[in-house]
Amino acid sequence: MHRIRQLSAxxxxxxxxxxxxxxxxxPLTVRFSVADPDAGVRYDWDLDGDGEHDDATGEPASWTYTxxxxxxxxxxxxxxxxRTGDGRVTVTVGNTPPRPAIEAPADTLQWAAGEExxxxxxxxxxxxxxxxxxxxxxxxxxxxxxxxGDCHAHPxxxxxxxxxSSPRPTTATPRGSS
Numbered sequence: 001m002h003r004i005r006q007l008s009a010x011x012x013x014x015x016x017x018x019x020x021x022x023x024x025x026x027p028l029t030v031r032f033s034v035a036d037p038d039a040g041v042r043y044d045w046d047l048d049g050d051g052e053h054d055d056a057t058g059e060p061a062s063w064t065y066t067x068x069x070x071x072x073x074x075x076x077x078x079x080x081x082x083r084t085g086d087g088r089v090t091v092t093v094g095n096t097p098p099r100p101a102i103e104a105p106a107d108t109l110q111w112a113a114g115e116e117x118x119x120x121x122x123x124x125x126x127x128x129x130x131x132x133x134x135x136x137x138x139x140x141x142x143x144x145x146x147x148x149g150d151c152h153a154h155p156x157x158x159x160x161x162x163x164x165s166s167p168r169p170t171t172a173t174p175r176g177s178s
Contacts, residue, residue, distance in 0.1 A: 013041050013077035015087040023092040025126075026066050030091055033060040034075060042078045049073060068094025098125040100135070104163075120163040132162045139166045 047063035
């Protein structure tokens with residue numbers, strides 16, 4: 001994730017709040033912070049989602065959620081000239097994201113051009129049973145040319161399900177790449 005912002009003497013603050021963790025079982029204590037906080041800016045937090053920025057001040061802040069649900073927490077930043085800007089982050093209590101695991105191939109696998117590579121994985125979810133087709137794969141060839149020094153990915157295939165195989169390019173450099 002990247003953020004681009006224009007800084008000018010007349011710009012209002014543009015806070016980007018972060019929550020850690022952003023999901024979990026209650027009671028869930030969440031630490032809130034602002035990406036790139038600005039000195040001289042006041043931060044007022046709405047952590048219970050009621051629309052009032054009266055739950056905490058300063059940076060960082062924390063809050064413990066005791067009931068399941070989704071809360072849209074926000075921060076209001078006020079600079080020394082009275083200009084304000086708001087930012088929001090979602091916290092999900094009582095529903096954690098699935099935890100995927102790649103079981104094959106191993107990170108240490110070495111392969112030759114044209115060789116087919118099998119893949120297999122799973123995911124665990126504490127709240128529900130995941131169907132086998134809930135897994136989706138994006139298979140890429142990570143390419144790091146020594147002379148250029150810039151690594152990039154070549155998409156090879158998309159797949160669904162717990163396992164499958166992917167044919168590798170027949171040359172070291174996929175067609176259409178430089």
